[in-house]
Amino acid sequence: MGDRPASVRIHDFLEVDTGLTPDEAVIEAERCIQCKKPGCVKGCPVGIDIPAFIAAVAQKDFVGAAAIIKEENLLPAICGRVCPQEVQCEGVCILGVKEQPVRIGALERFVADWEREHAPKIPAVAEPTGYRVAVVGSGPAGLAASFELAKRGHQVTMFESLHAPGGVLMYGIPAFRLPKDVVQAEVDQLREMGVDIRCNHLAGASVSMEELDHFDAVLVATGAGLPFFMGIPGEQLSGVYSANEFLTRVNLMHANRFPVYDTPIKRGRRVVVVGGGNVAMDSARVARRMGAKVTLVYRRRAEDLPARKAEVERAAEEGVKFLLCTNPVRILGDQSVSGVECVRMEMCDLDQSGRPEAVPVEGSAFTIEADLLVQAIGQGPNPLLIRRLSGVAYGRKGNLVVDENGKTTRERYYAAGDVATGAATVILAMGGAKQAALAIDAMLRGEPFGEGKEE
Amino acid sequence: MYRVEEAKALAERVYQVWVRAPQVARHARAGQFLIVRIDERGERIPLTISAVQGDLVRIIFMAVGKTTRQLAALEEGDHVLDIAGPLGRPSEIQNDGRVIVVGGGVGIASLPLIAREARSAGNYVIGIIGARNADFLILEDELAGICDELHVATDDGSRGHHGFPADLLKQEISRHKIDCVWIIGPAIMMKVTSNVTRPAGIKTFVSLNPVMVDGTGMCGSCRVSVGGETRFACVDGPEFDAHLVDFELLMQRQRYYLEEEKESMEHYHEHACRCGEGTHHG
Ligand SMILES: Cc1cc2nc3c(=O)[nH]c(=O)nc-3n(C[C@H](O)[C@H](O)[C@H](O)COP(=O)(O)OP(=O)(O)OC[C@H]3O[C@@H](n4cnc5c(N)ncnc54)[C@H](O)[C@@H]3O)c2cc1C
Ligand SMILES: Cc1cc2nc3c(=O)[nH]c(=O)nc-3n(C[C@H](O)[C@H](O)[C@H](O)COP(=O)(O)OP(=O)(O)OC[C@H]3O[C@@H](n4cnc5c(N)ncnc54)[C@H](O)[C@@H]3O)c2cc1C
Ligand code: SF4
Ligand code: FES
Numbered sequence: 001m002g003d004r005p006a007s008v009r010i011h012d013f014l015e016v017d018t019g020l021t022p023d024e025a026v027i028e029a030e031r032c033i034q035c036k037k038p039g040c041v042k043g044c045p046v047g048i049d050i051p052a053f054i055a056a057v058a059q060k061d062f063v064g065a066a067a068i069i070k071e072e073n074l075l076p077a078i079c080g081r082v083c084p085q086e087v088q089c090e091g092v093c094i095l096g097v098k099e100q101p102v103r104i105g106a107l108e109r110f111v112a113d114w115e116r117e118h119a120p121k122i123p124a125v126a127e128p129t130g131y132r133v134a135v136v137g138s139g140p141a142g143l144a145a146s147f148e149l150a151k152r153g154h155q156v157t158m159f160e161s162l163h164a165p166g167g168v169l170m171y172g173i174p175a176f177r178l179p180k181d182v183v184q185a186e187v188d189q190l191r192e193m194g195v196d197i198r199c200n201h202l203a204g205a206s207v208s209m210e211e212l213d214h215f216d217a218v219l220v221a222t223g224a225g226l227p228f229f230m231g232i233p234g235e236q237l238s239g240v241y242s243a244n245e246f247l248t249r250v251n252l253m254h255a256n257r258f259p260v261y262d263t264p265i266k267r268g269r270r271v272v273v274v275g276g277g278n279v280a281m282d283s284a285r286v287a288r289r290m291g292a293k294v295t296l297v298y299r300r301r302a303e304d305l306p307a308r309k310a311e312v313e314r315a316a317e318e319g320v321k322f323l324l325c326t327n328p329v330r331i332l333g334d335q336s337v338s339g340v341e342c343v344r345m346e347m348c349d350l351d352q353s354g355r356p357e358a359v360p361v362e363g364s365a366f367t368i369e370a371d372l373l374v375q376a377i378g379q380g381p382n383p384l385l386i387r388r389l390s391g392v393a394y395g396r397k398g399n400l401v402v403d404e405n406g407k408t409t410r411e412r413y414y415a416a417g418d419v420a421t422g423a424a425t426v427i428l429a430m431g432g433a434k435q436a437a438l439a440i441d442a443m444l445r446g447e448p449f450g451e452g453k454e455e
Numbered sequence: 456m457y458r459v460e461e462a463k464a465l466a467e468r469v470y471q472v473w474v475r476a477p478q479v480a481r482h483a484r485a486g487q488f489l490i491v492r493i494d495e496r497g498e499r500i501p502l503t504i505s506a507v508q509g510d511l512v513r514i515i516f517m518a519v520g521k522t523t524r525q526l527a528a529l530e531e532g533d534h535v536l537d538i539a540g541p542l543g544r545p546s547e548i549q550n551d552g553r554v555i556v557v558g559g560g561v562g563i564a565s566l567p568l569i570a571r572e573a574r575s576a577g578n579y580v581i582g583i584i585g586a587r588n589a590d591f592l593i594l595e596d597e598l599a600g601i602c603d604e605l606h607v608a609t610d611d612g613s614r615g616h617h618g619f620p621a622d623l624l625k626q627e628i629s630r631h632k633i634d635c636v637w638i639i640g641p642a643i644m645m646k647v648t649s650n651v652t653r654p655a656g657i658k659t660f661v662s663l664n665p666v667m668v669d670g671t672g673m674c675g676s677c678r679v680s681v682g683g684e685t686r687f688a689c690v691d692g693p694e695f696d697a698h699l700v701d702f703e704l705l706m707q708r709q710r711y712y713l714e715e716e717k718e719s720m721e722h723y724h725e726h727a728c729r730c731g732e733g734t735h736h737g
Contacts, residue, residue, distance in 0.1 A: 202540070229685065336711065
């Protein structure tokens with residue numbers, strides 16, 4: 001159980017966490033005290049019956065455990081790996097008060113991996129209803145919604161602009177956290193359930209608005225793929241990457257294996273990553289694996305880092321240097337990057353989000369050497385498709401406004417995932433998508449949905 | 456998989472390939488491009504949509520590096536793994552009056568669709584095409600059939616005017632009132648040629664070709680500076696107001712992977728020699 005040593009893992013892209021053995025899983029499951037009022041279930045955005053699946057693990061019924069999880073979550077191998085369990089299910093586990101919470105995420109992953117390797121089961125599909133639903137985008141939201149809709153007998157066509165389905169799971173999250181064959185296997189289940197996955201189809205361009213309108217319902221799950229830039233001088237220099245570009249080149253295009261794969265990437269000797277979220281951690285750890293000295297620059301304190309704690313610790317173990325309370329103000333260089341000018345930040349009052357506001361300290365400017373800079377400071381919904389949809393309302397951040405069932409202000413159009421919420425998490429995207437799928441199902445059948453009807 | 460229906464050489468190192476890509480063909484408009492990935496290990500490269508017929512789209516490209524050489528080796532019946540598109544914004548074509556479309560080298564490939572749409576919008580369309588010499592000139596007959604007039608220039612005078620398309624453009628502007636101009640070719644040619652229309656303030660579009668990855672606004676690789684603002688060529692472009700484009704920056708960013716491009720070619724040759732894979736031994 002546990003992580004491969006940092007000294008070994010920084011030389012490859014194989015999974016860091018090796019997962020639980022069957023014996024370990026059973027022992028861990030036996031720690032669960034089977035609360036009468038389990039907080040963990042409420043802590044899970046899709047409400048998995050956690051005590052029940054853990055009880056099945058304790059009885060060594062791994063396949064049964066998988067079936068329990070899959071009633072609520074069809075991508076458990078993914079969620080078990082990338083969910084921020086510490087603030088969700090595990091965060092409210094009663095055992096966490098005195099000792100360690102039950103490792104729910106690790107157990108979920110174990111069960112999912114076991115099922116996939118020993119007894120893969122394709123969910124049953126209902127009689128065809130004759131309704132056709134378009135799902136645009138194949139990230140966690142699109143996948144989760146397609147599962148629900150296909151299960152209920154609707155003919156689902158999924159459009160994906162890239163050449164591989166999976167969204168951020170494929171192009172963003174590195175293989176050492178989420179192996180691509182795991183994503184692939186979960187996507188393949190969809191194909192077996194009859195979902196028509198059309199890659200290389202950009203909705204709004206390869207598929208027109210009129211063509212979308214011909215479907216009985218449309219779920220927009222296009223994510224938040226638009227990278228933000230800081231807007232500081234020097235950003236145009238070669239050697240400045242958005243995290244999306246950096247990660248896409250490596251994860252989707254395998255640029256780390258250039259020239260065996262054709263897509264190039266600059267490796268960099270000294271790489272500066274700006275940001276403090278999961279995306280920043282992933283970028284820093286990828287750069288480490290490509291042989292660079294990596295400095296992560298974040299404007300707030302360690303306790304404010306939005307990334308998952310475990311991943312921050314792993315990044316540190318892997319030799320990523322953290323430069324906290326620091327903000328870049330200028331990128332230096334002639335044609336390509338040679339350094340980054342930064343200032344120190346001081347913590348003062350709490351800002352609107354309740355976090356301490358970071359203010360630059362006067363006269364504190366200093367320079368760090370760098371030949372690559374990766375900006376991981378956030379991203380917003382890609383406007384490409386959604387700006388062409390007439391009759392929909394947009395939120396402040398360019399997201400699609402939806403009601404609690406994922407319905408947009410346009411008839412028969414729903415939205416879920418990051419495009420509706422802004423950049424969030426895999427499980428929240430899935431939870432929203434599932435809700436939207438159920439609402440679409442009810443709408444198609446002409447049944448009431450929402451008020452008073454439980455999910 | 457996307458099937459190659461026809462492939463042939465048009466000029467030295469310039470090739471024309473028709474591929475079956477219905478989703479692209481159905482929606483393609485002038486000024487748009489597609490992205491090709493040849494095989495599992497391939498790079499995603501952008502190419503202009505040069506013509507459309509039924510389910511087929513035509514691409515025309517110069518074999519410069521590894522991917523375009525691989526494309527050049529394709530024959531009828533071969534397949535490429537991925538084609539995505541149409542991408543980018545269509546050309547802004549209106550009934551302006553008298554318009555000129557200028558193409559340099561392989562950039563001429565973009566002109567047929569633009570010229571055709573401009574004519575059907577009611578414009579009088581003048582075509583100007585130029586190349587290093589007569590052997591590099593493409594689509595002359597085709598464009599002669601689409602444009603109201605067509606003028607030709609070669610750097611060495613082996614065909615048409617001895618000189619640059621910019622000279623011919625200057626002439627036309629001095630003769631008639633011109634309402635709108637498109638200039639498409641290598642960055643340096645677009646930079647120089649668009650200076651011709653600048654003093655008179657003639658609306659001029661260029662089609663920018665920065666390095667791209669996804670082509671959908673997701674990676675930010677294709678950022679260019681237009682009027683001092685950062686824009687993404689793949690979604691805000693590829694056509695922009697020529698007089699606002701920072702061409703120096705474009706060229707600088709285009710050069711960023713020169714070393715890797717060389718390495719890729721070397722790897723390709725080495726690999727091709729050892730096992731014959733990847734090249735076409737016709
Ligand atoms: C590097 C990184 C690391 C992360 N780490 C974690 C983590 O550890 N844990 C966690 O819970 N969350 C993490 N997240 C966040 C999580 O990945 C996202 O919240 C989640 O992927 C959102 O899912 P989605 O389905 O809404 O969108 P996406 O995953 O973004 O998928 C959208 C898909 O739609 C496609 N698309 C867009 N426009 C169109 C169009 N017009 N036509 C067709 N297709 C289109 C895109 O190509 C993409 O494939 C991370 C995000 C990133 C970027
Ligand atoms: C919107 C757009 C339309 C284009 N249309 C055409 C066309 O119709 N015909 C044509 O011959 N060429 C066109 N290009 C250029 C074409 O994409 C490059 O020539 C091609 O990528 C070269 O690939 P390569 O592997 O053969 O060469 P490489 O040796 O890899 O590169 C040669 C040159 O191509 C540029 N290049 C490499 N990869 C990319 C990439 N992913 N995106 C953009 N540029 C890249 C490099 O800057 C370099 O200068 C277009 C580019 C863009 C952005
Ligand atoms: S899906 Fe996420 S929150 Fe729910 S039980 Fe699994 S790890 Fe916990
Ligand atoms: S090519 Fe990625 S944003 Fe334009």
